[in-house]
Amino acid sequence: MAATCEPNQNPWLSHSVRIAGITREIPGVLTLDLEFEDSARAATWAFRPGQFTMLYVPGVGESAISISGDAADTGRIRQTIRDAGNVTHSLTGLPIGATIGLRGPFGSSWPVDECRGRDVILVAGGIGLAPLRPVIYHMLHHRQQYQELTLIVGARDPALLLYPGEFEHWRTQGLNIIPTVDHADESWRGGVGVVTTVLERLWLRSPAETMLMTCGPEVMMWYTMQTALGRGIPAGSLFLSMERNMNCAIALCGHCQFGPYFLCREGPVFRFEQLRSILRIDDL
Amino acid sequence: MTESAAVPGIVAPAMNSGDSSDFIGNRRPESFLLRDDLQLLMRRLQEDGYTIVGPKVDQDAIVYGELTGVSDLPQGWTDQQQPGKYRLVPRDDQRMFGYVPGPHSWKQFLFPPSAIVATAQRVGSSWQMSTQDEPAPRYAFLGVRSCELSAIAIQDKVFLGGAFVDPHYEQRRDAVLLIAVNCTQAAPVCFCTSMKTGPRCQSGFDLALTEIDTGFLVEIGSERGRLLVEALPLRPAVSEEIRAGERGRADAERQVTKQMNTEGLHDLLLEQLKSPHWETVAERCLSCTNCTMVCPTCFCSSVTEVSDLSGDRVQRERQWDSCFNVDFSRVNGIPSRDSISSRYRQWLTHKLATWQDQFGTSGCVGCGRCITWCPPGIDLTEEVRTLRQLAESPQLTAAIGETASSSLPPNTAPQNTTEGRG
Numbered sequence: 001m002a003a004t005c006e007p008n009q010n011p012w013l014s015h016s017v018r019i020a021g022i023t024r025e026i027p028g029v030l031t032l033d034l035e036f037e038d039s040a041r042a043a044t045w046a047f048r049p050g051q052f053t054m055l056y057v058p059g060v061g062e063s064a065i066s067i068s069g070d071a072a073d074t075g076r077i078r079q080t081i082r083d084a085g086n087v088t089h090s091l092t093g094l095p096i097g098a099t100i101g102l103r104g105p106f107g108s109s110w111p112v113d114e115c116r117g118r119d120v121i122l123v124a125g126g127i128g129l130a131p132l133r134p135v136i137y138h139m140l141h142h143r144q145q146y147q148e149l150t151l152i153v154g155a156r157d158p159a160l161l162l163y164p165g166e167f168e169h170w171r172t173q174g175l176n177i178i179p180t181v182d183h184a185d186e187s188w189r190g191g192v193g194v195v196t197t198v199l200e201r202l203w204l205r206s207p208a209e210t211m212l213m214t215c216g217p218e219v220m221m222w223y224t225m226q227t228a229l230g231r232g233i234p235a236g237s238l239f240l241s242m243e244r245n246m247n248c249a250i251a252l253c254g255h256c257q258f259g260p261y262f263l264c265r266e267g268p269v270f271r272f273e274q275l276r277s278i279l280r281i282d283d284l
Numbered sequence: 285m286t287e288s289a290a291v292p293g294i295v296a297p298a299m300n301s302g303d304s305s306d307f308i309g310n311r312r313p314e315s316f317l318l319r320d321d322l323q324l325l326m327r328r329l330q331e332d333g334y335t336i337v338g339p340k341v342d343q344d345a346i347v348y349g350e351l352t353g354v355s356d357l358p359q360g361w362t363d364q365q366q367p368g369k370y371r372l373v374p375r376d377d378q379r380m381f382g383y384v385p386g387p388h389s390w391k392q393f394l395f396p397p398s399a400i401v402a403t404a405q406r407v408g409s410s411w412q413m414s415t416q417d418e419p420a421p422r423y424a425f426l427g428v429r430s431c432e433l434s435a436i437a438i439q440d441k442v443f444l445g446g447a448f449v450d451p452h453y454e455q456r457r458d459a460v461l462l463i464a465v466n467c468t469q470a471a472p473v474c475f476c477t478s479m480k481t482g483p484r485c486q487s488g489f490d491l492a493l494t495e496i497d498t499g500f501l502v503e504i505g506s507e508r509g510r511l512l513v514e515a516l517p518l519r520p521a522v523s524e525e526i527r528a529g530e531r532g533r534a535d536a537e538r539q540v541t542k543q544m545n546t547e548g549l550h551d552l553l554l555e556q557l558k559s560p561h562w563e564t565v566a567e568r569c570l571s572c573t574n575c576t577m578v579c580p581t582c583f584c585s586s587v588t589e590v591s592d593l594s595g596d597r598v599q600r601e602r603q604w605d606s607c608f609n610v611d612f613s614r615v616n617g618i619p620s621r622d623s624i625s626s627r628y629r630q631w632l633t634h635k636l637a638t639w640q641d642q643f644g645t646s647g648c649v650g651c652g653r654c655i656t657w658c659p660p661g662i663d664l665t666e667e668v669r670t671l672r673q674l675a676e677s678p679q680l681t682a683a684i685g686e687t688a689s690s691s692l693p694p695n696t697a698p699q700n701t702t703e704g705r706g
Contacts, residue, residue, distance in 0.1 A: 010415040010417070011448040011450075011451075012401040012415050013402065013414070013415045014404070014413040016411055016412070018410075037410065056404075058413075058591075058598040059404075059589050059595055060589060061587075061589050062587070084616040084617070085617060097409070098409075099409070099410040101411065101413050243615060245614055245620070247585075247586055248585070250447075250448035251446050251447070252450050252583070253585045253586065253587070253602075253605070254583060254584030254605075255586070255605075255612060255613070257607075257630070257638070260638040260641035260642060262642070265447070281558065283622060283623060283625075283626035284620075284621075284626070284629075284630070
């Protein structure tokens, strides 16, 4: 699952990308459509679902952002960003036409090939749906390669669900979507409760043939794993995407270490078995 | 880069040139360089275009810096070291290398504390991004100790052994010439024999010297080393000189009294992640970062933005950082390692355990710098000893757990939350 961005190049080189589109998703979260200024770099661009890039605002800094777009869409790079720190604050305040820098893609990817012929459950919490969206696009493009496809997506309240405008289209293409919120309003017709409650009650055709990928707060992912194991899904079929401070993205700076791993290199996507013994150790 | 430097899986220090087979395990007989002729060696290096870096006295310590000649060396000086203490003291002879390494290490020349890795220049409404590709300095290191050769080999794995090679380290490492000097004394903080990194230089050097009163026994470690001494007035060492060199090297070996039991250390430490002992260390640790700054293998860094006044020209500056800084693990404003206990645990378990998972070698060479330069004198070998005792005695662990101010807090119950991640 290891990945490289143009291995022969100086790994510190950022490529200029222009903001070609901005989609406001939920409060504090937007998606940028990015296009390379250098057509030669655009021609070689490719990523695997789950990978991330380092987006760079000169004078402000870099931030690791997961790619939330369609890997088959080679003309532009879509990345969903939450306004959470200096760099992401700057990134979410730029106008269409602005130029920023991009390094990558980096990191490991979701097991879309390993999932072929299986049932697949995606469990997303909040903006954790962003790095899973490329998986949805990939599997719906190759729908016949997969069995049952289910997305359990949780949010604090209905207004904080990410990408709701795409749900109907995804459903018609064969994705079973189960949204659930902590606090419903009168118009809400989905479930109320945590994602694990949904997973607990989900009909499973064959747990041994089911794969699960999750992204969200660590505590949510941990209990999702426990619930999945309880439902009989093998530990080796569970995947999660982790987040830590990433500074260089090329396993040279030490920031993103988590136990024996560099999250930028062995991660961000891990098989649960890799992290099982260390995930619940505080402040690791 | 050097031929062997980036080969994964090689644990022993790599040879600096490709002709290692002549020398490994089949030591060449030593030659002898008269004390007064060391100047000729240094002049030769300068004529060959090298910038010589070696030991000198500065600010009451023996540090590494650029040398112009023999007179810059710390002739007649030595040091006294113990946990939390370093004193420069005069020797009763005129030895030039009669000291144990001080606060500096060679990493500051191969992996500079501050370096520009990239730049951005505003061009109209866009930015021109580029990398910094200046020619690297061509260093000759004079006085590299055996543990330091191992440290360089470890950093080779970090910076050259992965999918992404650091171009700054690579350029400097390719060009460097390594003149080692065997230790003839050791400090109470040294434990190279436990880490199997010394005190005798085994490989990875171009030349290795052993200082005796009248001059230097010279061992050639590479073709570059051989070419370097070709024009120097070397002569075969006589048996008296060889014996004096052996005595000096044996003195060093005998003086290494500190030991660290490394047997099963990887698993032992990772099984102690929840030990209350980390909290006990945290009561002494200042989280000052000294240990990571003086460590010859610690490689953590951060890139920050340096803008000119107009904001139109930005340099991306990489600086040494440390896992002891709170900001080091900050994500979206929240540090992953908010306590000193968690940061000390990260440092020690990385150095002695997970480093092996990452690079196939320990991250510790037993140089003792982190012990000497720790203000409260925390000695990692003692902490390892305690952790080993605790691992073997759960009752002892329980007793410490009761007295520690607060052990790592238990995990919170699942919250009904799906708040975002950035």
